[in-house]
Amino acid sequence: MRTYSLKMFIKFLAKNRLYTFVTLSGFAISLMFVLLLSVYIKQELSVDQFHTYKERIYRLIHENYASFGSPTGVYLKNQFPEMEAYTRLYQRSWNATFQENRQERVNFTLADSAF
Numbered sequence: 653m654r655t656y657s658l659k660m661f662i663k664f665l666a667k668n669r670l671y672t673f674v675t676l677s678g679f680a681i682s683l684m685f686v687l688l689l690s691v692y693i694k695q696e697l698s699v700d701q702f703h704t705y706k707e708r709i710y711r712l713i714h715e716n717y718a719s720f721g722s723p724t725g726v727y728l729k730n731q732f733p734e735m736e737a738y739t740r741l742y743q744r745s746w747n748a749t750f751q752e753n754r755q756e757r758v759n760f761t762l763a764d765s766a767f
Contacts, residue, residue: 725740738764739766741763742762743760744762745758
């Protein structure tokens, strides 16, 4: 009975090629998005896993932009005694010229020694 149903289903798919194409392409696109979303979530959850006390790390953000003046860390540490340490990150990109006049865009991040 099962093989008969499977044969009928395959015949149905062969006759209705547009239906088969739409169904399979929709399934493939859905599966692709599920895989991309799972890879993205895994990457987001793995950030800062190398820190020993990762649950105690906070990031200071001002209106969707994490940029403050240099004395901000010292000021906050003086105002909040429970704050153990702070670090500053500085992200930039630079056009570097290498041998044979080859130019490349170089992205880099600088951090304090407390990082």
